[in-house]
Amino acid sequence: MAILIEEIHLPQIGDEQLKLLERLSNACAVSGDEGEVRKIVLEEVRPHADEVKVDALGNVMATKHGSGERPLRVMLAAHMDEVGLMVTYDVGDGIYRFDTVGGVSTSDLPAKAIWVGKDHIPGVIGLKPLHLGNSDEHKKPVDLDDLRIDVGPVSGKVKVGDRATFATVFIRQGPSLRGKALDNRLGVATLIELVKHAPPQIELQAAFTVQEEIASRGARVAAFSFNPDMAIILDSTPAYDLPVWDVDENVRYNSRLGAGPAIYVADSGTLYDPRLVRYLIETAEAHGIPYQIRQPGGGGTDAGVIHKQRIGVPSVSVSVPGRYHHSPAAIVRLSDWQHTMDLVATALFYLTPKILDGER
Amino acid sequence: MKSLIQKLVETPGPSGYEAQIRSVVRAEIEPYADELQVDALGNLIARKGKGGAGGIKIMLAAHIDEIGVMVTQVDEKGFVRFTTLGGVRPYTCVSGRVRFLNGTSGVIFMEPLDDMTKVPTFEQLYIDLGLSGNQDAPVKVGDVAVFERPFLDLGERLVAKSMDDRIGAAVLVETLRLIKDTPHQLFFVFSTQEEVGLRGATTAAFGIDPDLGLSVDVTGSGDTPRRTKVRMEVSLGKGPAIKVRDGGMLADRRVVDWMIRGAEKLGLPYQMEILEGGTTDARAMQLTRAGVPAGCLSIPTRYIHSPSEMVDFNDVQQAVQLLVELVSHPVKL
Numbered sequence: 001m002a003i004l005i006e007e008i009h010l011p012q013i014g015d016e017q018l019k020l021l022e023r024l025s026n027a028c029a030v031s032g033d034e035g036e037v038r039k040i041v042l043e044e045v046r047p048h049a050d051e052v053k054v055d056a057l058g059n060v061m062a063t064k065h066g067s068g069e070r071p072l073r074v075m076l077a078a079h080m081d082e083v084g085l086m087v088t089y090d091v092g093d094g095i096y097r098f099d100t101v102g103g104v105s106t107s108d109l110p111a112k113a114i115w116v117g118k119d120h121i122p123g124v125i126g127l128k129p130l131h132l133g134n135s136d137e138h139k140k141p142v143d144l145d146d147l148r149i150d151v152g153p154v155s156g157k158v159k160v161g162d163r164a165t166f167a168t169v170f171i172r173q174g175p176s177l178r179g180k181a182l183d184n185r186l187g188v189a190t191l192i193e194l195v196k197h198a199p200p201q202i203e204l205q206a207a208f209t210v211q212e213e214i215a216s217r218g219a220r221v222a223a224f225s226f227n228p229d230m231a232i233i234l235d236s237t238p239a240y241d242l243p244v245w246d247v248d249e250n251v252r253y254n255s256r257l258g259a260g261p262a263i264y265v266a267d268s269g270t271l272y273d274p275r276l277v278r279y280l281i282e283t284a285e286a287h288g289i290p291y292q293i294r295q296p297g298g299g300g301t302d303a304g305v306i307h308k309q310r311i312g313v314p315s316v317s318v319s320v321p322g323r324y325h326h327s328p329a330a331i332v333r334l335s336d337w338q339h340t341m342d343l344v345a346t347a348l349f350y351l352t353p354k355i356l357d358g359e360r
Numbered sequence: 361m362k363s364l365i366q367k368l369v370e371t372p373g374p375s376g377y378e379a380q381i382r383s384v385v386r387a388e389i390e391p392y393a394d395e396l397q398v399d400a401l402g403n404l405i406a407r408k409g410k411g412g413a414g415g416i417k418i419m420l421a422a423h424i425d426e427i428g429v430m431v432t433q434v435d436e437k438g439f440v441r442f443t444t445l446g447g448v449r450p451y452t453c454v455s456g457r458v459r460f461l462n463g464t465s466g467v468i469f470m471e472p473l474d475d476m477t478k479v480p481t482f483e484q485l486y487i488d489l490g491l492s493g494n495q496d497a498p499v500k501v502g503d504v505a506v507f508e509r510p511f512l513d514l515g516e517r518l519v520a521k522s523m524d525d526r527i528g529a530a531v532l533v534e535t536l537r538l539i540k541d542t543p544h545q546l547f548f549v550f551s552t553q554e555e556v557g558l559r560g561a562t563t564a565a566f567g568i569d570p571d572l573g574l575s576v577d578v579t580g581s582g583d584t585p586r587r588t589k590v591r592m593e594v595s596l597g598k599g600p601a602i603k604v605r606d607g608g609m610l611a612d613r614r615v616v617d618w619m620i621r622g623a624e625k626l627g628l629p630y631q632m633e634i635l636e637g638g639t640t641d642a643r644a645m646q647l648t649r650a651g652v653p654a655g656c657l658s659i660p661t662r663y664i665h666s667p668s669e670m671v672d673f674n675d676v677q678q679a680v681q682l683l684v685e686l687v688s689h690p691v692k693l
Contacts (some may be wrong), residue, residue, distance in 0.1 A: 251433040251441045252483070265502035266430055271376030271445070271553060277502075293501045295432045297443030312400035312563035359379060360402045 008349045011193040013338050018172060020044065021189045025170040025179035028115055030084030030163035031101050031211045034058055036118070037080040037188065041208045044192045049206070059222045060208035064198040072353045075205040075228035075313070076194060076344075077219055077302045078187030079212030079235065082180070083326050085164040087116065087149060095126075096149040096158060102213030106142045108327045116151055117162040123151035166328035177332050183236035183325040184212070186332065190234050190320075190341055199349045212302050219302035223309040230276065230314045230356060232344065235301040236330075237262050237294050237319035253295065255321035257333050260290030261340035264317040266297065269304025273360050276316035283347045289339055294319065314356060318344060361677065362518070364388065365530045366511040369520035372461055374428025374504045375445045375556045378402050380461070381424045385529060385550050392536045393548070403564040404550040408536060411545035414690045419547045419570035419652075420535075420683075421561050421641040422528030422577065423554030426521070427665055428506045429458060429487075431499055438491030440466065440499060444482065446555030451479050452666040458487060458505040464498040465508065466490070509667040516673055517596065523669035525554065527659050527676060528576035535683045542688050551641055561641035565648040572615065572653050572691065573645030576679070578669070579603065579635050579658035590636055594660045596672040599629030600679035603656035608639025609646055614693035615655035622686045628678050633658050653693060657683060 011017070020040075029037040041060050046052055049062035060080070066072065083102030090096055100106070110127040128146040151158055170179035179185075191206055198204045205226040210218035212235075223231065241256040255262040263280050264272050284291040307315040320340045322332040373381030382404050390396065393406035404424070411417065427446035434440050453468045460466075466489040470480040487505075491497060512519040520526075532548050539546075547568045552560035554577075565573065579601050582592030594601050602619045603611050623630040635658075646654035657679055662670040 249435050251435055266376065266443070266445070271556060271559075274377070295443075296430045296502055297432060307401070308559055308562050310563065311567040314400050359382070359398045360400070 008346060009197050010345050011197050011341050013334065013341065017189065017193060020192065021177070021185060022170040024185035024188055025181055028120060028163065028165045029080055029082055030086070030165060031081040031213045033163045034080045034210045037185070038208070041080065041188065041192065045195050045206070048196045055221065055225060057218050057221055058210045059218045061222060061225065062195055062206040064195060064204040066203040067200050071201060071203045072230070072351060073203045073205060073226070073228040074348065074351065075207060075223060075226050075231040075306065076191055077207045077209055077222065077231060077233045077306060078191040079184045079209045079218070079302060080188055081210055081213050082165060082183070083213050085114070085149070087158060087160050087162045087164065090160060091148065094150060094152045094154060098147070098149050098164065099144065101163065103326050105326070106144055106147070109147055110142060112328055113167040114149065114164045115167045116149065116158050116164040119157065121151050121154060121157050122167060123149050123164065126150045168329045175334055177334060177337070178329050180329060182322050182330040182332055184234070186236055186320045186337060187234035190337070190344065193341060194345060194348065197345060199351070202348060202351055209302055216302045216305040220305040220309065223306040223313060227310060228313055231303065231306045233301045233303045233306065233315065233317040234344065235317060235319045236322050236325055237299065238325050239321040239323050241323070255292060255294050255319070257321055257323060257331070258336065259292040259321070260336060261343045262292050262294035262319045262321050264294050264301070264319070267299045267301065268297065269300035270307055270315060270317070272303070272316045273314035275355060275358065275360055276314055279355050280316060280318065280343065280347055283350065284343055287346050289343045289346065291339070291343060314360060361530065361534055362513060362673070364533060365518060365527065368526035368530055369511055369522045372459065372506045373424055373426055374506050375425040375553045377461060377504050378424050378552045382550065385424060385533065388533050389536055389548070399564060399567060401560045401563050402552040403560045405564060405568070406536065406548040408539060408546045408548065409542040409544050412543065415543035415545060416571040416691055417545045417547065417568065418687060419549055419565060419568050419573045419645055420532055420687070421549040421551050421564070421573070421575045421645065422532045423525045423551045423560065423641060424529050425552050425555055426506055426524070426526070427555050428504055431501050431503045433501065434494050434497045434499065436494055438489060438494045438497055440487040440489060442485070442487060445504065447665050449665065450482055450485060453485055454480065456667055457508040459508040460499055460503055460505040462498065462503065464489060466505070507667040517670055518673055519668050519670045521667040521669065523661055523671050524578040524664050527578060527661070527671055531576045531659070531676060531679050531683060534680045535687070538680065538684050539688060543690055544687060546687055554641055558639070558641055558644040561644040562648070565645045565652065569649060570645065570652055572693070573642060574615070574654065575640040575642040575645070575656045576683070577640040577656060577658060578661035578664055578671070579633050580664060581660040581662050584662055592634070594631050594633050596660050596662065596670070597674060598631050600675050600682055601631045601633035601658035601660055603633045603635065603642070603658050606635035606639050607637045609643040609654065611642070611655040612653040615653050618691060618693060619655060619657065619682070619686065623682055626681060626685055628682055630682070631660070
């Protein structure tokens, strides 16, 4: 449902959008195996986009044409994949060795409940038994070699190559949302809404990308194919904003919950185009939308490969802040998601080719 | 040429924020270029020569960005935490001075360490702007600064921050000024964001699609005290260096030979260069589209990525002479 504010139809987050996010969060789509999320995305955007295709890598590329002779080509990217695990060796008896896919910390793994394969077979990650009574073993960091996936003797259901994710069921808790893969199902859900409410004057090139978590492989080819004039990347960024107990002030929070969409100035892969950063900040301030500047340095988004495609693409990234990304459950504030949606939708509504006037 | 070099090294232009240095360069080359454009990543591209029979497309690249720092946090007391743009090292920062693009100046220092004989990490460094608190702080998260140190003319040797790669930019500006005739289509690219991963050159090379790529950048030298671990033949004052390989590129053998022939024809001194670490825009050019024969003309430099980089002025002038010679005649690879 959209609410009319002046002439803008700002997408509102209601039950429908929360249900969509729930489906997306509960779906299992580890890098390289994004089918479950792709299916949902295609169902949602097909009725609204002018053109939809799935490219060789599995990116969903949806276009909403713009009016006029040469509308501004705006690529919006949101990655469909999540970090997870891959089964590598059948030890027998329902026990498997595995590897991580994307940035998963091994210390997040022991004793976690997981779902394996496209049938979401429930399993547990077990730690090889430590020698009883030897306290030194407990102090070592957890090694992938000491961990096993245990699904019990369900013969034939799990194969080498199957992906696995944390077995976290999405819930809403008052002002917060908790689920797995909110990095980047939030971006996917946001982009779906933006396709449904695309403003008429721009050529909206929506790329639901694959394999971002393993170095943005999908976005690279999607950007080459779309050949846009500019790009806005929707992702999630960590909030390390719990109080730090041993020093006076937390100066490395990256982003904060409740402070609104996090606009990127710089990360390890991209120095964002100052014209686009300025435009987002001015849009937020003109419309009273809260925002924050994500702390520069570290991390990266699909922008890292998109801005270097062909002759270069002016780019900016915007993220919903979240605590505990890449772990079994992340926490985000509903208000941050709504404000992120407001900011990008408003920015697109007022976007003209003038944004690229002048030199970067 | 010394005043050109001074003007270029003293103009700020950290990676990603090259507008000021770009307009200084533009003012220098405008009278000499056939065509000028600025692309999506801020590269300044000047074309000289129409090409035609016997000519090829040559891309010459020198990067106008320099290493710098970016604010990550202004704390309650007004001390500024920062992240780096490009290969900055903590030991070149402590007690150094920085200047932000908005003119604010500050000092970098470090928290007291448990072991004061060790090198601090970046998390232990901060910028002191001399404030009494963070009300009305003159800088905010995302603002950028460069290291501040004036140009020093020691006669034969010149010292400044950002010799990397304003000295290369100076060589390109002078070359463009001095060329009388060329059979080629020359693209002088004053590239951006080299220090963070050759990003400007990547997209500029895609757009130009050259037949040959040559970068002009600094390289290290092996002529300072006690260099026992990593030996390097290259020395200041022995002529410009012809790069054979570095950490990211094996120069095209034909390009290396072409450069040697040019130097020998003019009787110029030159050195063969192998750099164990680091790379240049030439790597990006080499890997563009279906591939480009590429090489690099290097200016031997001491103390790279410190606020006091040192070059030999004769090496620089000889590099200009060599480059003018190379691009003024047909190329036979």
